[in-house]
Amino acid sequence: MEKTKITKFRWFWPWQDEAEENWLEKMSQKGYHLSSVRLPCFYKFLVAEPRDYVYRMDYQTFHKKDKQEYLQLFQDAGWEYIGEMSTSQYFRKEAKQGETIEIFTDVESKIAKYKRVLAFLWVFWIPLLVIFGGRILTDSPYPWWGVIQVIIIFILLLFTYAIIRLVIRIRQLRKL
């Protein structure tokens, strides 16, 4: 029997949203249509006939009530909602001529989108730094302290890297 579903594991940074959208579009052209997403980076695809789909992503966090309204807006505009992974919202539309295939139609709203991810990252980065910042390089009597130090430093570096790249992306957009 042929497989009807496949799952892929692939990592994208938040500033690589265009690359991610392209990848999903190429998958659809090969007949793999995104059906759900799950943390940390699992993509589930339904196997079917190849189609020309446009995929678009947004970064949003909201309350349940606001989400309904948000999704309604996209639905009315012809976008199918696939799901969310952390703050990423996935939408799909069949590519048709003469129709808008962008969900963000100006630079300001694209910048605002990356700023929402930034805000989300700060929320984790600042407390981590405050809690561990002073203690991170000190010696400790616990034998496993070294392991924790490495993990925390790694997470902090990861977040710092992500924040810097996002700031660069926002700067690039501002110059447009």
Add this chain to the structure above:
Amino acid sequence: MAAGDDTKRYLPLTEATYYIMLALIEPLHGYAVMHKVEQISQGTVRVGPGTLYGVFDTLVAAGLIVKVISLHRRGRKFYWVKSRGWKL
């Protein structure tokens, strides 16, 4: 300018914001706004749902437009420019 009137700090408006506020001379729901913006700009301005949601959010928070809940079409919220918004 009256004391406490801070509406001017929202200037300059982005092109999308300007057209969205113009469209909201009458209460409309999201998709109708997208259509009307395209209409009044004679097809030169198109607003995607992501952009529109952001503008709604900002304008509601700024108190420049108001959200009206419709009794007839459940789930669709209507928006309307408040008098404060007209000053802009």
